[in-house]
Amino acid sequence: MAVLTMRDALNQAMKEEMARDPSVFILGEEVGAYQGAYKVTQGLLAQFGEWRVRDTPIAEEVIAGVAVGAAFIGLRPIAEMMTFNFSLLALDMIINHAAKYRYMSGGQVRCPMVMRGPSGAAAQVAAQHSQAFESIYAYVPGLVVAMPSTPKDAKGMLKSAIRDDNPVIFMENEVLYNLKGEVPEEEYHIPLGLADVKRPGKEVTIVAWSRPCITALAAATKLAEEGIDAEVVDPRTLRPLDEDVIFDSVRKTGRCVVVEEGWRIAGFGAEISDRVQRECFDALDAPVIRVTSEDVPMPYAKTLEKAYLPQPEKIIEAVHRVMYR
Amino acid sequence: MAVSKVVLAKLSPTMEEGTIVKWTKKEGDPVKQGDVLAEIETDKANMEMEAQGSGVLRKILVPAGGKAPVGSLIGVIAEPNEDISKMVASAAPAAPAQPQQQQQQAPPPPAAQPAAAAPALQPAAAARPAAAPPPAIGPRPVPAPAAAEGSRVKASPLARSMAAQRNIPLDAVAGSGPNGRIIKRDIESWAGAPTGAPARSSAAPAPAGPTITPGQEIPVSNIRRVIAKRLAESMFTAPHFYVTVDVDMDAAVALRDQLQRGEDVKVTYNDLVVKACAKALTRFPMVNASWAGDKIVTHGEVHVGIAVTIPDGLITPVVRNADRKSVLDISREVKDLATRARERKLKPEEFTGSTFTISNLGMFGVTEFTAIINPPESAILAVGAVQRVAVVDEDDSVRPGHRMKVTLSSDHRVVDGAMAAQFLGEVRRLLENPVSLFV
Numbered sequence: 098m099a100v101l102t103m104r105d106a107l108n109q110a111m112k113e114e115m116a117r118d119p120s121v122f123i124l125g126e127e128v129g130a131y132q133g134a135y136k137v138t139q140g141l142l143a144q145f146g147e148w149r150v151r152d153t154p155i156a157e158e159v160i161a162g163v164a165v166g167a168a169f170i171g172l173r174p175i176a177e178m179m180t181f182n183f184s185l186l187a188l189d190m191i192i193n194h195a196a197k198y199r200y201m202s203g204g205q206v207r208c209p210m211v212m213r214g215p216s217g218a219a220a221q222v223a224a225q226h227s228q229a230f231e232s233i234y235a236y237v238p239g240l241v242v243a244m245p246s247t248p249k250d251a252k253g254m255l256k257s258a259i260r261d262d263n264p265v266i267f268m269e270n271e272v273l274y275n276l277k278g279e280v281p282e283e284e285y286h287i288p289l290g291l292a293d294v295k296r297p298g299k300e301v302t303i304v305a306w307s308r309p310c311i312t313a314l315a316a317a318t319k320l321a322e323e324g325i326d327a328e329v330v331d332p333r334t335l336r337p338l339d340e341d342v343i344f345d346s347v348r349k350t351g352r353c354v355v356v357e358e359g360w361r362i363a364g365f366g367a368e369i370s371d372r373v374q375r376e377c378f379d380a381l382d383a384p385v386i387r388v389t390s391e392d393v394p395m396p397y398a399k400t401l402e403k404a405y406l407p408q409p410e411k412i413i414e415a416v417h418r419v420m421y422r
Numbered sequence: 423m424a425v426s427k428v429v430l431a432k433l434s435p436t437m438e439e440g441t442i443v444k445w446t447k448k449e450g451d452p453v454k455q456g457d458v459l460a461e462i463e464t465d466k467a468n469m470e471m472e473a474q475g476s477g478v479l480r481k482i483l484v485p486a487g488g489k490a491p492v493g494s495l496i497g498v499i500a501e502p503n504e505d506i507s508k509m510v511a512s513a514a515p516a517a518p519a520q521p522q523q524q525q526q527q528a529p530p531p532p533a534a535q536p537a538a539a540a541p542a543l544q545p546a547a548a549a550r551p552a553a554a555p556p557p558a559i560g561p562r563p564v565p566a567p568a569a570a571e572g573s574r575v576k577a578s579p580l581a582r583s584m585a586a587q588r589n590i591p592l593d594a595v596a597g598s599g600p601n602g603r604i605i606k607r608d609i610e611s612w613a614g615a616p617t618g619a620p621a622r623s624s625a626a627p628a629p630a631g632p633t634i635t636p637g638q639e640i641p642v643s644n645i646r647r648v649i650a651k652r653l654a655e656s657m658f659t660a661p662h663f664y665v666t667v668d669v670d671m672d673a674a675v676a677l678r679d680q681l682q683r684g685e686d687v688k689v690t691y692n693d694l695v696v697k698a699c700a701k702a703l704t705r706f707p708m709v710n711a712s713w714a715g716d717k718i719v720t721h722g723e724v725h726v727g728i729a730v731t732i733p734d735g736l737i738t739p740v741v742r743n744a745d746r747k748s749v750l751d752i753s754r755e756v757k758d759l760a761t762r763a764r765e766r767k768l769k770p771e772e773f774t775g776s777t778f779t780i781s782n783l784g785m786f787g788v789t790e791f792t793a794i795i796n797p798p799e800s801a802i803l804a805v806g807a808v809q810r811v812a813v814v815d816e817d818d819s820v821r822p823g824h825r826m827k828v829t830l831s832s833d834h835r836v837v838d839g840a841m842a843a844q845f846l847g848e849v850r851r852l853l854e855n856p857v858s859l860f861v
Contacts, residue, residue, distance in 0.1 A: 351580045351606060378579050379579045379580065379582070379583045380579070380580055380583075381578060381579050381580055382578045382579075382580040382581060382605050382606040383578060383599075383605065421598065421599050421600075421605055421607070
C-alpha cells in the first residue's frame, strides 16, 4: 500500500472518478487555476480542462445552486466549499432543494451531488472560520453526511459519495489534510453508512469522528499507559449512522464517551448519546459522557483555541468519570 | 385462540410463593405450549416454568426479581391482536420487582473426602461450627451498604443486570460510585469476595460464608425463610425428646478399611448409618410415621433424607426405599444427590417426601448434638464423629477403640421413650455388626 496524505488521497478519488465517469465535474472558488485553496484539486484542471474543473465567483449560493441544477439533469457535480463556514450562504440550496427534490418528485428527480471542503477549526482562524457544522447537515433528512478521519477512509468514502445518487455533504478537516496513512493502490470503495472500529478495546467505548477521532486515538494511547483499554469507534458517516457498531461496542465495554468538535447543545454527539442510553441501557455502568468544544465562539488566542477544542486530556478525564476512577 | 393466563405454578409441595429469577421469553416473543417461560426460585430450588398455552407472550406482570404467590397471574399469553386489557386489569397489583433475595455464595471448596461423606448440616445445629470467614479484603474501603440510606437502591443498569444474573441482593451491596451508586466493580468484588478469602487448610468442607460487615441487614432468602418457618413450627409444636447411644464402631472401621484396601470401594460411616436406620425403620414402623392431628400415619416405605448444607441454608435430598438398596448403591446415590444439592440442581421429587432424616456433623469434629425434627416426620438422627477413645473391656482391661454417638430426636406424640430406645438399640446393633448391612 502507498502512504499518502489525506489531501492526495482525496485528489486521487476525484481524479479516478472523473476519468471513469465524464458526468463528474468540479466547481468552486479557486479550484482550477489556483489548484485549490488547500491544493486538494491540484493538477485536475490540467488533466480534465476548464469544462470540468470550473472556477466560480465568490458566491456559495451560486456554487450550490449550479451544482443542484446540474445534478437534477443528470451530472455528478463536486462542489467545493473553501470551508464549510461559508456554506451557510448555500443552506437554502442544500436544505430546500438538494435534500427535498428526490422526495417531493416521488423519486423522479435525483440529486447526485457532493459538496465537499474542510470543516472545523484549523489554527488561529478565529470565530467565523473555525466552526464545526456537521450537526446542522446531519439534522436534515435527505442528506448524507460523511466525515472521514484517515486518508484511506477519505479516498474510499469520496469515491462512494461521488457515485451516490443522494446529495452528500462531505466534510474534511484542514488539520488532517497533511495526515499520512496507508491507502490501497487497487480500486476500492468504503460504503457510506459504515462505522469502523479504529482501535479495539475492552473497557470503554470512545465514539469520535473526523479530527476528534485522531484526538481520541491519542487519548486511548495514553489511557493504555495507565492500564485502561479503550475502544475507539469512528462512525465515519453521521447520516445514515451505523449505530450497530456503536451499540455492539458499548454492550461490550459498558461505558461510552462521545467526542465531537461541535458545540455541546444540540450537537450530533447528543444524538449518539441518546441512542446509546436507550438501546444499551442494561449494559451501561455509567451515564454516557460527552466531550465537545466549549460553548463560546472560537477565540483567536492560541492558548484559548487549545482550551476550546476537545483535547486528549479532556477525553481522558471523561473516560475516568465513566470508569469511576 | 383463547387468551391463556400465565399463573405461578406450584413447583414444589411446600411452595407458597416464588421469585421470578428471570423470564426466558420477552414480551412479544412467540410461545408454544410447553416452552420454558421463566425460571422461578421456589422455597427449595430454582425451577423452570412452562407455558400452558400457545400464542405470544403479550404481557409480563411480574418482572424478573419480583415475587408472587402461587396461583397468581404473572403474565398473559394471547394472539398478537387479542384484547388482553381486561385480564391485565384483573391481575392483582403486581408485586414490585425487588432485588434478588437469594444470596449467592461461592460453592464450598471440594471436600477432601468423598462427597458422600459430607454430612449434612442440620437445622438444630444453629451455632454452626464453621464460623463466618473473615471479611474478604476488598480492593478499596467499603462504604455502608446502599440500603442503609433507607432510600431507593441506586445502581447502574449494568450492575443491576449483573446482580440479577448472579442472584446478588442489591441492597446488600455497598455502592462505590457517586452518591453510593452500585457499579459493576461493586458487584464483581462482592461476588468475588468468598473466593478471595484465604484458602482453608482444614479437610473439613466448611461452607464459605457470605461477607459479613457489622450492622449489615441481610435480606432473607426463600430457603432461609422456609427453614425458619418449618423448623420453628416443628420445635414449638412437636414435643421433642432425645435419646443418645454410644456405638462401638470398631467393626465398622475395620470393614470400611477392608473395603477400601481390598476392593478399592469407598463407603462413608454415614452411608452405613443410612442403611442401618433404613433397616431398623422397617422393624419400627412407628418411628417411620407422622402425627396428623387426630391420627398417626405410618408411611410403610422408607425414604431417608440426608441434610446437606448448601449456600445460605440446607436441603435434605432423599434416598428413596433405602431399606431395599445396597450400601454401595446408597453411597453412590448420596454422593450424587449431595453434589447436585450444592449446585441447587435437585428436582423437587429428589428433596421431598422423606420419612426420616439423618443429620451428621461428625466431619466438623462434633461428638454429639441434637437435631430438630424435619416435619412432618417423627424422628431425626443426629450423628457425631467416630472418635478414638479408651475402652474398658469386660475384664477391666483398657484398650483403644472407636466410638460414635448418635442422638435420636423424637416427636413424643408418636414415639415414646422406650420405642426410641429400642429403635436406637437396633441401629446400634446393626452398626456394630456391619456385615448385617450387606445382607
